[in-house]
Amino acid sequence: xxKRVGIEVSLAVAEAAxxxxxxxxxxYPITPQTHIVEHLAELVADxxxxxQYIPVESEHSAMSACLGASAAGARTFTATAGQGLELMHxxxxxxxxxxxxxxxxxANRALSAxxxxxxxxxxxxxxxxxxxxxxxxxNGQEVVDNMLCAFRIGEDxxxxxxxxxxxxxxxxxxxxxxxxxxxxSQVDKFIxxxxxxxxxxxxxxxxxxxxxxxxxxxxxxxxxxxxxxAAKEVILQCWAEFxxxxxxxxxxxxxxxxxxxxxLLLTMGSFSETAMTAVDKMKEEGxxxxxxxxxxxxxxxxxEIRQAxxxxxxxxxxxxxxxxxxxxxxxxxxxxxxxxxxxxxxxVIGFVGGLGGRDITPAGFEEIVNRGIEISQKGSDKEFxxxxxxx
Amino acid sequence: xxxxEGMLTWxxxxxxxxxxxxxxxxxYQTGDWRSERPIFDNTKCIKCGxxxxxxxxxxxxxxxxxYFEANLFYCKGCGICARECWAKAITIVPEEE
Numbered sequence: 376x377x378k379r380v381g382i383e384v385s386l387a388v389a390e391a392a393x394x395x396x397x398x399x400x401x402x403y404p405i406t407p408q409t410h411i412v413e414h415l416a417e418l419v420a421d422x423x424x425x426x427q428y429i430p431v432e433s434e435h436s437a438m439s440a441c442l443g444a445s446a447a448g449a450r451t452f453t454a455t456a457g458q459g460l461e462l463m464h465x466x467x468x469x470x471x472x473x474x475x476x477x478x479x480x481x482a483n484r485a486l487s488a489x490x491x492x493x494x495x496x497x498x499x500x501x502x503x504x505x506x507x508x509x510x511x512x513x514n515g516q517e518v519v520d521n522m523l524c525a526f527r528i529g530e531d532x533x534x535x536x537x538x539x540x541x542x543x544x545x546x547x548x549x550x551x552x553x554x555x556x557x558x559x560s561q562v563d564k565f566i567x568x569x570x571x572x573x574x575x576x577x578x579x580x581x582x583x584x585x586x587x588x589x590x591x592x593x594x595x596x597x598x599x600x601x602x603x604x605a606a607k608e609v610i611l612q613c614w615a616e617f618x619x620x621x622x623x624x625x626x627x628x629x630x631x632x633x634x635x636x637x638x639l640l641l642t643m644g645s646f647s648e649t650a651m652t653a654v655d656k657m658k659e660e661g662x663x664x665x666x667x668x669x670x671x672x673x674x675x676x677x678x679e680i681r682q683a684x685x686x687x688x689x690x691x692x693x694x695x696x697x698x699x700x701x702x703x704x705x706x707x708x709x710x711x712x713x714x715x716x717x718x719x720x721x722x723v724i725g726f727v728g729g730l731g732g733r734d735i736t737p738a739g740f741e742e743i744v745n746r747g748i749e750i751s752q753k754g755s756d757k758e759f760x761x762x763x764x765x766x
Numbered sequence: 767x768x769x770x771e772g773m774l775t776w777x778x779x780x781x782x783x784x785x786x787x788x789x790x791x792x793x794y795q796t797g798d799w800r801s802e803r804p805i806f807d808n809t810k811c812i813k814c815g816x817x818x819x820x821x822x823x824x825x826x827x828x829x830x831x832x833y834f835e836a837n838l839f840y841c842k843g844c845g846i847c848a849r850e851c852w853a854k855a856i857t858i859v860p861e862e863e
Contacts (some may be wrong), residue, residue: 472782472783473782473783474781474782475782496828535781535782562815572781573781573784573786576772580788581785581786582784582785582788583782583784583785584782584783585783585785588771590771590772591771591774592771593777594774594775594776594779595776595779595783597776598776598779598783601776693804728774
């Protein structure tokens with residue numbers, strides 16, 4: 376039976392992995408992901424989840440163990456954050472290029488130095504090009520829903536790709552929220568069993584991740600790119616099917632009160648909900664301001680972004696990561712590039728904020744909007760501005 | 767493999783570039799890395815097999831007469847056989863000669 380409970384989001388992630396009936400979990404605890412894997416270890420130890428829990432000595436090993444499990448045909452889950460994600464880095468590419476549908480939750484955290492356990496998207500942006508499907512969630516319900524979708528999408532025979540679900544560390548991972556858990560029977564029906572077409576098996580030997588000389592490497596990368604692009608269709612189908620079954624709908628780009636808005640904010644992750652509060656207030660004051668939230672980060676939803684912003688005059692993108700010595704925020708940079716060839720497009724103004732757990736309040740988003748409009752009118756000699764930094 | 771690697775398009779690849787044919791690494795011609803080749807002088811050879819044991823590529827084979835020769839499809843010309851041969855029956859010569 377469907378039940379609605381108040382639960383810490385990290386524990387909800389573990390419960391969702393249990394609902395998805397994962398076979399193998401290999402993980403290393405790191406703040407702010409710790410409660411997720413602690414609860415999973417508990418579920419396995421208490422016999423509530425029939426899975427192999429592999430306590431590894433590092434994140435590099437965690438992801439490596441996940442590859443082996445997934446290659447042998449096991450439904451595999453892990454979670455990490457910040458430095459842990461960076462330590463996994465080289466293995467992440469192997470998961471996607473070997474087409475192993477590992478599902479991983481990342482409790483987004485800033486990177487050292489100086490040491491910060493608090494949230495931003497620096498860790499995400501460093502793994503942007505690893506070939507994983509990557510999506511962002513904004514609250515506990517979205518985490519649980521998209522956990523279920525992630526297994527179905529990743530393990531789909533047309534996809535067979537790993538999926539990363541990004542949730543903001545502390546802002547989301549440590550909140551206690553009301554979450555509706557679908558019934559086990561519904562989940563079992565929604566996620567078919569995982570069947571890799573050529574798993575590692577002694578009866579049918581295969582080699583995965585073998586060596587490719589220059590004469591064939593480009594072909595392998597083209598195949599990988601086409602595959603990730605094509606995954607978008609399956610993601611859309613899965614979200615549509617999820618909506619039909621559970622009556623909660625997800626889209627690659629989501630709009631909030633953006634109709635007729637001349638000025639649009641664009642955000643990704645949980646601070647979108649704060650931005651909504653700011654938009655509500657500005658709307659009440661009669662200002663034509665709306666919000667666009669980017670949910671699907673990879674494959675990047677070019678067409679949906681173009682459609683969502685085409686009528687606006689100013690688009691203010693707020694990033695939670697900084698590309699040092701580059702164009703500022705990575706999201707802003709990609710949005711700009713998606714719009715560059717369009718005849719009709721808004722002026723794109725970039726801000727970087729919320730670094731290392733610094734809050735952006737509703738009043739803060741209002742300040743960003745005001746400053747963004749000012750820059751759009753008067754121009755600026757900077758590529759972007761860091762919001763709220765003390766000069 | 768149905769086609770040589772150089773003929774395969776990206777559409778021909780198995781998912782994740784999985785290799786489904788066990789042992790097909792033997793089709794890989796490492797011999798074209800070679801800039802020098804070993805020449806075996808059978809008048810000096812004592813048939814001890816030290817070249818066979820030391821060849822890191824495993825490409826030295828014993829023929830019907832008991833003498834040793836390198837399979838040039840795989841031989842990379844590293845020269846270890848010539849260095850180890852106590853009878854000095856192997857010399858390494860540049861490929862162009």
